[in-house]
Amino acid sequence: MKFIILDRDGVINQDSEQFIKSPEEWKPIPGSLEAIARLNQWGWRVVLASNQSGVGRGLFGMDTLNAIHEKMVKSLAQVGGRLDAIFFCPHAADSTCDCRKPKPGLLRQISERFNVELAGVPVVGDSLRDLQAAVAVGARPYLVLTGKGERTREDPELPPDTLIYPDLEAVVAELTARAQP
Template identity: 45%
Template sequence: MKIAIFDRDGTLNAMGNEYIATPDEWVPIPGALEAVARLSRAGWHVVIATNQPGLGRGVIDVHALNAIHGRLLKQVSALGGRIDAVFFCPHSDAEHCSCRKPAPGLMEQIRDRYGVERSEMVAVGSTLSHLQAAAAIGVPQLHLVCSGTAAELEVSKGALSAPWPEGTHVHADLNAFVDFVAAAQAAKAAAH
């Protein structure tokens, strides 16, 4: 089983002013959902891990969050893809929980729920905290997409420096990430 763990805000959808509190405020990044659908159709299980501190602060309730995620799932499905699950941390940063990224709790929950080895997982996101959480449990493939908070990141052809986890791959967008994965799979198949 191959699992790709995506961050949500800034990776799949445009960042809100502060919180995305209604389905109408949730707007996908152009091409992002098509990339997710392509990956899903290629046999990957797609899971989302997202911090949602608006729940803990009372800005949004779980019904609104479920409606937002319902819209996301429906749009990916309409493109022929599938998102297997959405894991979220409802806590504010003041609560010091173990699931709020960069803490590894959400990544551990995903690993345990699916019973996969770390080697079968990749993490994809536009934030440092998402990649740090995955690195904390030893996810070997970390992928930064230059959207959301990473859109203005000055990235040279070389490796990212600390605090970015060592070995992080950088992609212009989610479609470039999926192209990278497809090329790696084709090279692996040709080698066998």
């Protein structure tokens, strides 16, 4: 089974220092939705793993988060794409939960739910915590330079085996090119 885990903000959609707090603020990065559709067409299972501390901070509620995700899912469907699941951590940064990246709990939940070993599985993110969570479960860290990616690339703690791409579209082009005979 071909399996990939994506972060949301900064990978699929534009990021904001003030959080994405409404469906109106959710805007896809050009080419990202089509890239997910391409993965689907190539038989990949695509799962979202996202920290959503805005819920824990009281910036928006679960109804708003669901509305944002609904907009994303509908936008994906319009280009022939889909997500197999959406996993998120709603806790604030000071929480002691194990699901807030860089802790690996969210990725372990995905592994259990899909009964898949994460060794070597691509995990695509724009922040150091996405990549650290990937490394913690033996997955393969992919950094995109969208969102916070440019800053993350300069971080001295960047995992040494991180693959770096301009955006999700470039990651998908590489993954699907490898699969071609």
